[in-house]
Amino acid sequence: MSSMKSVIHAKDLKIGYSEKAVLGIIEKLEIQQGEIVSIIGESGIGKTTFLKTIANLVKPIEGILETFEEDVVTVRGRVGFIPQKLGLIKHETVFANVMEGAICNESIWRSITGFHEKKTIATVQEAIEQMNLSDKINETVKRLSGGQQRRVAIARTIAQKPRLILADEFLSELDDNTADNVWNTMHDYVKADSITLVIVEHNVSRAKSAQRCFSMQNQDTLEYATLTEVE
Amino acid sequence: MTEENSIPVDLLKFYRRSKYLFFVIITIGLTWLIFADLVDGNWGSLENSLENLSVFFHESLWPPEWKVLEAQAYPVCDRSLEIMCSPGYIGIVETLKIAFVATGFGFVLSLPIAVLASRNLYRDEVAIPFRLLLSAMRTLPSIIWAILFVIIIGLGPVAGVLAMTFYTIGYLGKLQYETIEGLSSEPLDAARAMGLKNSEVAIRVVIPECANNLISQILFMFEYNVRHGSVIGIVGAGGIGYYISTYLKFLQYDKVIALLIVLFIVVVIIDLLSIKARSYFVDDATFKPPSLFGNIFKGK
Numbered sequence: 001m002s003s004m005k006s007v008i009h010a011k012d013l014k015i016g017y018s019e020k021a022v023l024g025i026i027e028k029l030e031i032q033q034g035e036i037v038s039i040i041g042e043s044g045i046g047k048t049t050f051l052k053t054i055a056n057l058v059k060p061i062e063g064i065l066e067t068f069e070e071d072v073v074t075v076r077g078r079v080g081f082i083p084q085k086l087g088l089i090k091h092e093t094v095f096a097n098v099m100e101g102a103i104c105n106e107s108i109w110r111s112i113t114g115f116h117e118k119k120t121i122a123t124v125q126e127a128i129e130q131m132n133l134s135d136k137i138n139e140t141v142k143r144l145s146g147g148q149q150r151r152v153a154i155a156r157t158i159a160q161k162p163r164l165i166l167a168d169e170f171l172s173e174l175d176d177n178t179a180d181n182v183w184n185t186m187h188d189y190v191k192a193d194s195i196t197l198v199i200v201e202h203n204v205s206r207a208k209s210a211q212r213c214f215s216m217q218n219q220d221t222l223e224y225a226t227l228t229e230v231e
Numbered sequence: 232m233t234e235e236n237s238i239p240v241d242l243l244k245f246y247r248r249s250k251y252l253f254f255v256i257i258t259i260g261l262t263w264l265i266f267a268d269l270v271d272g273n274w275g276s277l278e279n280s281l282e283n284l285s286v287f288f289h290e291s292l293w294p295p296e297w298k299v300l301e302a303q304a305y306p307v308c309d310r311s312l313e314i315m316c317s318p319g320y321i322g323i324v325e326t327l328k329i330a331f332v333a334t335g336f337g338f339v340l341s342l343p344i345a346v347l348a349s350r351n352l353y354r355d356e357v358a359i360p361f362r363l364l365l366s367a368m369r370t371l372p373s374i375i376w377a378i379l380f381v382i383i384i385g386l387g388p389v390a391g392v393l394a395m396t397f398y399t400i401g402y403l404g405k406l407q408y409e410t411i412e413g414l415s416s417e418p419l420d421a422a423r424a425m426g427l428k429n430s431e432v433a434i435r436v437v438i439p440e441c442a443n444n445l446i447s448q449i450l451f452m453f454e455y456n457v458r459h460g461s462v463i464g465i466v467g468a469g470g471i472g473y474y475i476s477t478y479l480k481f482l483q484y485d486k487v488i489a490l491l492i493v494l495f496i497v498v499v500i501i502d503l504l505s506i507k508a509r510s511y512f513v514d515d516a517t518f519k520p521p522s523l524f525g526n527i528f529k530g531k
Contacts, residue, residue: 055420055424057423076427078426080424081424082421083421085415086417086421088421089418091439092440096439100421108431111427112430
């Protein structure tokens, strides 16, 4: 028996938005703690829906899906989700956006009233420093470049301290150099803290640099997509 | 054979090019038919309307009686400027105060209701009853609310404030939940995946992301409430409308027109100031706020 904990376990999992519109079936998937996994596949095939299902934003249609060895549930701060367009609060400052991640480690009362603990503020500042955004701390996010915005999204995730990060094509609009830089930053961060990362990525060479790479594709004879590991 | 092939090609092309023209003609035709039904054959009542208007304008309305901007005989004026004791000044200041307080109260009360009525934040079981509540508050026009509050608490500006507050909640609440529902789903998805509660998502994500639109809506609502100050005053709920109503009762139309001109000038000034203020909250970072007088000529 492996000493590593299972982070995602799926068996005969049917994903989609209704029984009539099944996007994919995942026969078997096992992702362990600390693994870096990438998923490639054509647009519209169901990769985002799969990530949202793991994040408990979309309910599975059928089958087994467990995260952290229990049925998929939302636990405060445990999963970090970076959507394709990052999901940042564009009118807020870098500090406020990173704080959104950090409040997961505070009580709801503190989160709502804004009376944050000193250690939470320190966590936010640390995450911003780690992403080299200290000089932009009070800048509104919409005024930042694409690369900087992605670093804000990573800083938000760092401040959240999740055990699993789900990133959906969040490098897609960047040039290759910037994308590689952001990818390396993310890679180093998850490696150092043994965090599990599942990333949907269009760039095949970058996707293959992950420990494991899966391909989501439609089989000729089937109406839905399946997930197969790329060797 | 397809349906398209059975119709002459020229006719089909003409229809495609002119479908908007058809739509306009049909709309105008329908409107005229309904109007004719309302007139019910009594076209004679419209015959002398322009002449009547001309007589009424020259004999009763014009010129305006500017004595409404002079101090009233009683009570004795103890202020530094005589105009500050005039019905015009007292009425318009009271209208502005009523509109300001009602907009403030209305905003504070409508925002939590709008959040609860947003279907991208709460399930239909929660959202729909709050939508119905807002809809019910909007169904009654501010004048009906004013009549209700005058009956409950008596004549005066407090009834006006409450009437406008209730209407503001209904109207502003609808604008607010529509703005919230127009938000991109991604910030909400990111926050929900983190495990934040709906109250946290509302305060930390939704309100900051919608802030510009919310501020713009407050300014719009303030303008709206000032304009309606003349209406609710007619039923005794305070403001300039109270004086308009009194002069109407005594057939002093020249004083009514003078007060309406005062109200018009104040509304235009507020409109210009709010366009200017709103321009600071537009989303485009490169947008240059217009000059104040440019607003009059450029419409922005």
